[in-house]
Structures are given as C-alpha cells and as structure tokens.
Amino acid sequence: MKPDKNSILPSLFAKGFLTLLLVLLCGGIYAAELKFWTTEEQPERMQRQQEMAKLFKEKTGISVQVIPVTESELGKRTTAAFAANDLPDVIYHTLQYAVPWAEAGILDVDAATEAVNALGQGTFAPGALNAAKFSGGFASVPVDGWTQMIVYRKDLFEANGLRPPDSYKNIEAAIKKLHNPDKMYGFVTATKVDENYMMQVLEHVMLANGYSVVDAKGAINDSKRDRQKLKNALEFYLATAKASPPGELFWKQSRELYFAGKAAMIVWSPFIMDELAGLRDDAPPTINNDPTSRELALKTGFITTLSGPQNRKGAAWADLRFFGITTNAQTAEAVKFVEFSMDEGYEYTLSIAPEGKFPIRRGTASEPDKFIKAWGKLPVGVNRKAPLRDIYPKSVIDNIVGGLDTAQRWGLNENQLSRASRVINSQVFSRVVREYIDGRITVDAAIDKIFSEIKKID
DSSP states (O other): OOOOOHHHHHHHHHHHHHHHHHHHHHHHHHEEEEEEEOOSSSSHHHHHHHHHHHHHHHHHHHHHEEEOOOGGHHHHHHHHHHHTOOOOOEEEEGGGGGHHHHTTBBBBBHHHHHHHHHOOOOGGGHHHHTEETTTTSSEEEEEEEEEEEEEEEHHHOOOOHHOOBBBBBHHHHHHHOOOOOOTTSBOOOOOTSSSSSHHHHHHHHHHHHTOSSBBSEEEEEOHHHHHHHHHHHHHHHHHHHSSSSSSSSOHHHHHHHHHHHHHSSEEEOOOGGHTTTTOOTEEEEEEOOTTTTOOOHHHHHOOOOOTTTTTTEEEEEEEEEEEEEETTHHHHHHHHHHHHTTTTHHHHHHHHHHGGOESBBBSSSTTTHHHHHHHHHHEEEEEEEEEOOOSSSSHHHHHHGGGGEEEEEEOOOOOOOOHHHOOOOHHHHHHHHHHHHTTOOHHHHHHHHHHHHTOOOO
C-alpha cells in the first residue's frame, strides 16, 4: 500500500525540526562563550589570563571573554548586573563577597561545591577552604591568597641565640636584645590611624591571641575572657610601638628602615619578597651600595603564623581570592573553566603575580605538593626576574605557603564578615590604640572606650 503523502509530510517535518534543534543545541555547546570578570586588570596580568583562556578554548572549544573590573567597583557592578539579570559566568573576587553574595543569590553554591569536590577538598589549604564554607557546601572556589608576614633579620636572631618571632613572647625577647635606637630599631609597627595598614596589623595581633570582635550572632565579644585576650594584645602592641621610631608610621617607613638595615622586624605582605632581592628599581634595598644585591634577602626570615599567650596554635592574617560561579552562568561550562584554572591552568593562574598569589590548592591527590613546587619556580620581580626558589630556600617557601593553613579574619568563623568589616572600617580600634600608645589613656580605659564605641556601630 502506497503511503499517503499528507501523512508523510508532518512526520518529515517533525524529524527535520528535531534534527535542526539537535544541531542548534550541539552547536551551542561548542560555540559557548563565557564571561569572566577579573580584578587583575594590569596589562601583564591580563595577558596571562588571556593566555589561559586560549589554552582552555583549545582544549574544550569554549571561549572565555576576560573582562577587567576595577576592584573598588566590583561590588556595585555585580549588584547592578544581578538586578539586570546580566551577571557574568565567573567572577574573581575577594573574601568579603563570598558568603554575602551566596546569601543574596548571586553565587551558585552547588556549582562551586561541585568544582571543589571534583578537584578534591583535601588538596586545598584548610584555612582558605573554611573561609568559603556555606550551607553544607562552598560559596566560591578558593583560588589564591597571601598571608601577612613578620619579616625579620634571621642572621641577627641566629647570632644572638633568639628564637624565630612567631609569638608575642619571642618578639618581646628579640626586642629586648636587638633594640638600639642609635643603630637599629627592634620593631617598626603601624601607628598611622588613617592607613588601613594599621588596622591590618592590629587585627593580625589580636587574632594571634584568639580575639575576634564579633560572635556568631553579630554581637561584640566583650566577656571577661575576651577583655583579657584584648588586653594582652594591646600591651604587646605597645611593646612593639615603643621599639619603633617616633612619628606616623605605616608600610612605607617600615620597608625603608628594614631595607636600610635599621630595623630588626617589620610586618609586611609577601609583595616585599622580590624587592628584598633587588629585583625592583623603585624600591631597592639600601643595606649596601648595590641596589640589585640579594644580601638582605639571604639574611631575612619570614613568619606567617603568630601566637599569643591565650592562643598557642596562633593565626595568620590572610587576603584570600575566589572564583565565584554565578546563578546566571552557563553552569557546566563555567565549572569546567574553574576546574581547568585550578588544575591544568593553575600555573597560569599563579603566574599572574606569584609573590602575592600563594597556591591555595597545594597539589593533586597523586602529587600533593605539585603546585607548591610549580609556584616556587615561577619568576618574580619587575625590572629583573628570578624564581622564588632561586632566592629563598625551600624551608622559607614551605613556611610562607603554610600560613594559609591557619588563615583567619575577624568574623570569618562566625559568618559575620560584614559586621566585622563595619567595625574595622570605623577605625575605632586604630584611633583608640593610638591614644593608648601615646600615653593618653590606660589599657583598661582603652578597652572600655573601644567597646563603648563599636557597640554603637550598626
């Protein structure tokens, strides 16, 4: 029996439509383009990210548009894009946004958790991974970070039989031995109230003794025990201030004095590591007549985890960065990009600025220290380049990376980063501690004043 052409046409049309739909869908997969917002907008750093995007496309067929966003504008731009339902697929962001953006529905927690689990939770630095925890999963994928360091004259410590400055007690002992204002200051601490650097150092010192400003409900921690922790921290800070030169001190003076051989200890970020080795002309060591000399680098030690009398395990103050997969993302493709950036492409991710991008992912299940080794080989410097491992011994590199294990910030464990940030930004701690340093109030009066003022902050 010959089929009726009128019954064939609808069938053919249906098959043709399904075929066309399948082609379009498959074509869409291979033609996918992700939008990636990054705050690493300097030309050299953009180039490295674009190189990574190119490698990713060669492997997957998925294009990535690398879009620079100024860090100070990231919050506003993200909020506006969310309201317009026009978020990028992936955002490189700082710690302060991880949990709040997840709570607001900007970040896809399931997607980030999928990526972390695929990469292996055990391959990440515990402190950094803890910072991303959210509702049984992870708000974002930890990428890189740096820990604030006590930079010290290791040669002088060894010559005088001093223990490394990893505790209040050891620092105070070193100050007693090395402080000689005519030749060398025992310490250069931060005293300039309107510089964020002072609050950064203060927070590190307080975390070291186990003091965090807020509890899980956002209330100020002011119990008798909390007050004792804070008192220990302020008295220690005063000891470092007394061993410092007079005046308004921040990162600039501490680096200049240390580079001139006139300071035994300072607090700095790891961005000082290439400068110590004479690789940057606008910030050269002046300890001798050769601005390119590595002498000072060889005489320097670094401590990331500091402890106080009431917190023997100590803490490191960390600046952490994350890959956030948004709720507007092409999810499967975005997860692939993040996994690639944290695995095959991780060396490119770290190479953007190795001295300030410690490997939060240490390695793989089969090679636990793979990325630490790779990071140590990456060249640092501005006017001259050299791998970190050629400048500093393995023990130094391991110690610096190890700081991410105890990475902390106020409000982090309590899920109260926003509340803690408002307290920090108020500068109450810096102002009152400066009054205490200047001898205008006692330590007990300073603590009373701090609590009185920060409780007024919404």
